[in-house]
Amino acid sequence: MASNYSQKVKGLKRGANMAGKLHKYFFWILLGFLTLVSGSAYLYWKLERGGEGSVFEALWTILFTLIGQGEFANNPHTMVGRVIVFALSIVGISVLGVVLSEVLTRVMKYNLKNMLGLNACRYEGHTIFCGWNGRAELVLKELAASGRQVAVLTRAKPAELSHYDVFFVAGEPTNEARLIQAGIEKAESAIVFAEPQPRLTNDDLDAHTVLTALAVESLRPEIYTVVELLDPANERHARRAHVDDIVYCESTLADIVAACASQQGISSFIGDILTYSDSGSALRAADIEPQWENRTTGELFAAMQADGELPLGVMTPDASSGAERWRHEINPPASRPVRLPMRVVFISKNSGK
Structure with a gap:
């Protein structure tokens, strides 16, 4: 029993070494497989069929020959055709198995690394x-x-x-x-x-x-x-x-609870404007477009209200801060001039789900 176990272990090691070598030379194996298939398709089209039909039809026939199906696989007419069938039956199907197993292995490795959080994120603007x-x-x-x-x-x-x-x-x-x-x-x-x-x-x-x-x-x-x-x-x-x-x-939660206690019924309103995943309305901020430069916030707010939006205030860069921070102003005077860069804070309808 010990001898059988030792032989199995040696066999597994040899298999692991072979798999490692195949993985290392996968590109060349894939290139050889594609060369074999495309070359066989051309020779079959040129010699077996005398150039009749299209090369794509010949390629289709060769692919079926790989799995032992079709008339050509069972009855080649020329010596070249017999060599092609033999090569595809012995070498082609083996290489196809290697290619498919390698592709599946890579897909499984990628999915496993994805689950374990080992892959690199390819998102942009996220x-x-x-x-x-x-x-x-x-x-x-x-x-x-x-x-x-x-x-x-x-x-x-x-x-x-x-x-x-x-x-x-x-x-x-x-x-x-x-x-x-x-x-x-x-x-x-x-x-x-x-x-x-x-x-x-x-x-x-x-x-x-x-x-x-x-x-x-x-x-x-x-x-x-x-x-x-x-x-x-x-x-x-x-x-x-x-x-x-x-x-x-x-502290923000404490402020909301205090507001709900002193302003009865306001909790549903707060919940609505802070939720973007329903069909209600939500609080938003957007950059003011250049055409509003030197006009007033009253004109801007009137245009937004005409579009069904409810403006609440504006934000301007905080020049006293070393970082990029915004100073907010709720309900500014209607005569307040728009000086870009400036952002507007407003409530608008969600897209809904």
């Missing part, structure tokens, strides 16, 4: 999620509803991703190589979540968030970065990383 927490799926749902492509970079693949068409990259969000793998060089925006970790305080989590933001901004300074902080006292550290927006989910 959003990268750095980290994951309980709020990330809600953000993903809204971005998916708006048609935005998303790549998620986190240490372990969240189970929720199976419900969405997103690209997953496994790794530490502070790692520059993993950020490049997630397509940071062609991404439009990045969202850095406060990812919970065992035995870490809020300050520790915020420190990790800021480190991730630094890695993102160092690789692509022009990307629009949104970070989630747990403690507002850490905002100054995030600003040094030149992030564009900072969100305090806990």
Whole structure:
């Protein structure tokens, strides 16, 4: 029994070595197979059929001959035809098996690497999620509803991703190589979540968030970065990383709850304007077009209202900030002149699903 086991192990090793060699020379094997098929098709068309019909018909016949089907496979008329049938029956079918198995192997490897988050993201203009927490799926749902492509970079693949068409990259969000793998060089925006970790305080989590933001901004300074902080006292550290927006989910939620308690019935309104995945209305911001330069916000707002949109305010660049930040003004005077660059904040209908 020991002898049989040893022989099997040696056989498996020889098979593994042969598979490695075939994988290494796959291009030449594929080239030889294509040469064999195309050459056989030409010889069959030229000598067996005397140039009658088309070369494509001859190629079709050769492909059927590979699997032992068709009249030519069973009854070649010339010596060249017999040689072709013999070569295709012995060599061709073997090489075809190698080619098909290699193609299937590569497809399976790609899919497996995709599941494990080892492939490189090829998206352009997408959003990268750095980290994951309980709020990330809600953000993903809204971005998916708006048609935005998303790549998620986190240490372990969240189970929720199976419900969405997103690209997953496994790794530490502070790692520059993993950020490049997630397509940071062609991404439009990045969202850095406060990812919970065992035995870490809020300050520790915020420190990790800021480190991730630094890695993102160092690789692509022009990307629009949104970070989630747990403690507002850490905002100054995030600003040094030149992030564009900072969100305090806990304090924002507290403000919303307080507003709902003091302004009865407003919760459904808030929920509506912050949701993009339904058929209701949502809060939006857009660049003001050049034709509105030197006109007034009153004229702009009137035109938007005529189109069924509800303007709320404008945003202008904050010149006092070293980073690209916007200063907002809600309900500006109608006489306020439009000076570009300027953005308008408004409510409009969703496309609906």
